[in-house]
Amino acid sequence: MxxxxxxxxxxxxxxxxxxxxxxxxxxxxxxxxxxxxxxxxxxxxxxxxxxxxxxxxxxxxxxxxxxxxxxxxxxxxxxxxxxxxxxxxxTQTTNNLNEVVIATENAALSIIKKTIALKDNNNPQKRLHSFSFKNYNKLIVSANPDSISGKIDSVFIRKYKQGTLYKIDSTNYKFKNTVSKRHLFQTEKISQYQFSDNKLKETILGTKMAGLKQPLYEIIAFNLQSFSIYDPKYELFETKYNSPIADDATKEYNYKLLDTVAINGRSSYMIYFKNKKKSKAKGLEGILYIDQSNFAISKAIMRIRGLLNISGTHEFEYFPEENIWFPAHKTFQIIKGQNDDDITIFGGTIQFDGDMEQDFSSRKKQPSDYIYLRSESHIFDIQKNSLPIENPSFAVEIEKNAFNKDESFWESYRKDNFDIRSKKTYSELDSIAIRKKIANRVRIGKKIINGYLPIGFFDMDLRKIFSYNNYEGFRLGLGGVTNEILSKNFRIEGYYAYGTKDGMFKGSIGTAARISQQANSWLGISYTDDVREIASTSFAIEKKPFKIYDPRPINISTFYNYVSWKSYFETNQIPKTESIWEIAHSEIQPKFDYAFNKNNKLYTNYTMTTAMVSLQWSPFSDFMQTPTGQIEIEKRFPKFSFQYTQSLGSLWNNDFNFSKFDFKTEYEKKYLNGQKTSLLFQAGYALGDVPLTHLYNSSPNNITKETIIQRITFGGKNSFETMYFNEFFSSKYAFFQFKHAFNRVTIFKKIKPSLVLVSRMAWGDLDHPEEHVGINFKTLNNGYFESGIELNQIFNGLGLTTFFRYGPNQLPKFEDNIAIKLSYVLNLGF
Missing domain, CATH: 2.60.40.1120 (Carboxypeptidase-like, regulatory domain)
Known part of the structure; x- marks a missing residue:
């Protein structure tokens, strides 16, 4: 290679x-x-x-x-x-690095152990109660024109010996000509950092991005490398590695003392580190410079090599009064590594071109192979005792006028050489962006990812156009919400749909006003006449990811109609949470043979007036406060969702008195080798007079057919694939799911399945089952268990899954416990 x-x-x-x-x-x-x-x-x-x-x-x-x-x-x-x-x-000596094996105590290991033992004493975030500093960051995507072959300095070159001229690939010529004049991408940022009470917050004072009047928050928030070299998990390009000075680092890394050098006039050991296991050859490696006196890190170079070669450098300034080294300068760089495939990062902003040749060694190097990304940060105005942090729940906050700084602001803060090439990057990319309407394309692309197609002042909801279920048949509709072109502080939303099988029109209309931009708080009211799956559990606060299709409802046939007036308040006012507070008045009519027996009175339709609060809490995630609201910039687990619903007595002719408590927590762990483990726990408890339509069904996804082949449908994400629709109902339940996804395995060029192991289990019980008349069902008081294998994305997104039902609720016929489902993963390339 x-x-x-x-x-x-x-x-x-x-x-x-x-x-x-x-x-x-x-x-x-x-x-x-x-x-x-x-x-x-x-x-x-x-x-x-x-x-x-x-x-x-x-x-x-x-x-x-x-x-x-x-x-x-x-x-x-x-x-x-x-x-x-x-x-x-x-000239190489007999001591070969590849043969380094640390079996006994040596000089490097002794130094590393002292560094680990003293790291809390040398870590500024442990030693100093508070501090603040300013940071100038410049990120560019570029290529060095001098590294590109001189054979493409003109459109025509002279053919050897014959003396004739022939035209070369103009793409290569244009590329070299472009990078000779300007960078491919450039952004700058001035930030104020504050540290206090073990929290580090960045306030962005000014930022600009070539080609975009309003920079992309996703790029601003992108975490390229850890701020602190002392973090137990060192982060490089949004991947966390066990630090070479973590408490257990000596079990994972080999170390070798290379030299002693002077850093800022103080002698430092120079120690090379690398993973012990050959299987981790593409893991973290680098060089640590360790002060000989206090065993603090005085400089560090961290890198990984693979499809991308990524390196991060940390340089420090020595504070003699505190006897610590404080961060002073950071660099981060990405270049293409041992790879012949296209690599896209930043959602397509930067692309490293590849090809599909089988023999990579014979591949002719292209000019675009020289593209690199480089980020450089300069730390200055360091204050060791700073004021308390305002709004400490935000990891990043952007000042309102950060996008509108004049040139004098940038000239006063720039710590890097801002040459003619950099100046032309802004002017030319801004001109290209206006000519090609880049800002509008970015706006449209972001909305489509979230399931909306902007048409003027209206964002059309792509989820509402087409769907199918066994009750409505084909559901055709149109819906959406007004966008910022009409108003940033007022919206009208709604949809209208028609079912070809039930022959009924459904719809919703609502309006809301923003009452707080900082907390993204909205106060609204809506009217809805629609149908919903019986006994289904949904958390109002959760934003469902956009799917072109949702396969599970295809086989559902039991719905209830609800005509509802609702007033609501949604806000992010509570730190690290999103919440919806709602009062609703609904007329409910089951669309199947069912009656609720309360005090010997049969209800085939009923009135409900309820108050509800739905809240999602992400205590470990990082959030950014922007001029237009809050966004989650780094999703961390676990995450928690709570929902409480309470009927409001006899208000508005309410028929029943009940309470419902719902809870869900999710956890994900991604491994350096690309595998991922996901855990999900969900529970609900309903007490009082609750009709079956509002109980729990544990999300079944199997149809009642004689043979396995007849039962083949599309699988769901978190549903029981072997559980039949309407088989179980509960007034209290608990559900647990385990998933482990392995790396995709290449069988043939276009067949690369992803293997996922899945296990699910549930327990439930039902108070007063005799109150529910007209439908036969069982309870989950003995528990329910299924496990299976998913082979996803076998070919063009299509996959195959197999699940088996076992335990107390296993069915007598063996084949009835088996469910084979199709899966489909649509890759939009984002």
Whole structure:
């Protein structure tokens, strides 16, 4: 496999007068040596990049420098006035890095153990009660035009010997011409960071993004690398790795002492770390510089290599009064790694092109292979005792005027060289964005992801256009909500639908007004005449992900009609929560043979007046406060949903008195190898006079047919695939689901199934089953169990699942306990 490298350099001084550059290679193989140490006579320490190249700028003369590398002989190089580029080769010693095995105590391991033991004392977030600082960040996507072949410097080149001209691929020529003038993408950000009470908050004072008048919140919030090198789980490009100085790090990493160097005039050990297991060869590796006196991290280089080569560098400033090293400068870079496939990140903002050739080594390098992403952060104005944090529940807050800063603001804060190429990036991309209406395309794309198609001032709800179930048949409709073009503080929403089988029209109409922009609080009222599945459990606060289709309702035939007036208040006022508070008056009519027997009176239709609060709490997630509301920028688990419904006595001719408590919690764990474990627990408890329409059915998804083949339908996400519709009802229940998804396995070029193991179990009971007349059912007081295997995305999104029912509610005929279902995953490419 061929390594794809990109030249990059570290600028140590913008006012540099002396400069040395070069490349370091292995003498025997002539391969580049990344992470070789360069130490100059005037105290500058640097390392070679992934291409083996180095670039050192200094305000003081450089008369000589040393070059050292793991497992190679150290060399000294004298610098002559007329020589600024050095082509250096190191000779390998008998000590090979690949053979490093730490079986007993050695120098590196001893140093690491002391570093781990003293990390709380050296961590600024542990040592300092509070601090604040400003941060300038610049992120670019670009390519170095000098790295691209000179053969494409013009549209025509001279063919060898014949002297004729022929036209080359103009795409390559245009690409080099473009990156010679400007970057492909660029964004800047000025932030104020505050730390207090173990919380770190970022307030964005100013931000700008080339080509977009209003920057994308998703990119602003994207976490490229951990702020603190002392985090037990170090994060690099939204993937968390066990830190090389975590409490249990010595079980996972090998360490080797490379050298001792001076950082800011203080001697530091230079220690290389890498995963012990070969299976983790693409995991975290890098170099830690550890202060010899206090065993604090004085510099760190973290990297992973794979489809993408990703590196993050942390540099620090020493505070002698506190005897700690404080973050001062961070860099983050992505280049293409050992990969021949397209890789899209930031939702398509950056794309690393690949091809489909079988022999990657024979693939001709394309100019776009040189594309890199680089983010650089400069920390300044550090205050060690700062004021308390306002709104500490938000990890990030954007000031209202952050998008409208003038050039004088940016000139006062920029800590990086802002050259002509950077200036042209803004002017040209802004011009392209206006000409191609990029902002409008982004707006439309984001709405479509959420299931809406904007048409002028109206967002059409794509979920309402078409669906199917056994009661309504084909349900055809139209619905949506007004958008910000009409008003940012007022909306009208609704839908109208027709069922081809029941021949009935249904619909809803409502309006709401925003009463708080900061908490995204709305007060609204609506009227609805529609049908709903009996005994179904839904949390009003939960936002259902957009699906082109929802397969489970296809086989449902028992519905009830509800005509409802509702007033509601939705808000994010409580930190890390979303909530809906609602009062509703509904007329209920079951659309199947059923009557509720209360005090010897049969109710075939009834009136309900209820108050409800539905709340979702995400205590471990990070949230961003934007000028238009709150968004969840980092989803963490577990998450909790609560819902309480209470009938309101005799208000509005209410027929029944009851209470309902519903609870759900979700947990997900993603592994570095791409696998994922998901857990779901859900429970409900209804007490009082509750008709069957409003009880619990545990989400069945199996139809009553004679053979397995006749029962093949589409599977659901969290439903019991072997449980028949209307088989069980409960007034109290508990449901647990376990899923573990493995990596997709390539069987053939277009057949890459994803294996998922699933187990579900439920328990339930029903108070006063004799009150429910006209339908036969059982209770879940003995429990219900099923397990199965999902083979998803076998071909073009289609998959196959198989589940087996066992335990106390297992059926007498073996084949009746088996359910085979189809699955379908639609990949929209987002």
């Amino acid at each position: 061929k390594h794809l490298f990109l030249f990059f350099f570290f600028t140590l001084s913008l006012q540099a007068q002396f400069r040395i550059t070069g490349i370091v290679k292995e003498n025997s193989s002539n391969k580049a040596l990344p992470f070789a140490t360069i130490t100059t006579n005037n105290g500058i320490n640097s390392i070679t990049d992934v291409d083996g190249k180095f670039n050192i700028n200094s305000s003081k003369p450089i008369s000589f420098f040393y070059v050292s590398y793991i497992g190679f002989s150290k060399i000294k190089i004298d610098v002559q006035k007329n020589n600024q580029f050095f082509n250096l080769k190191l």
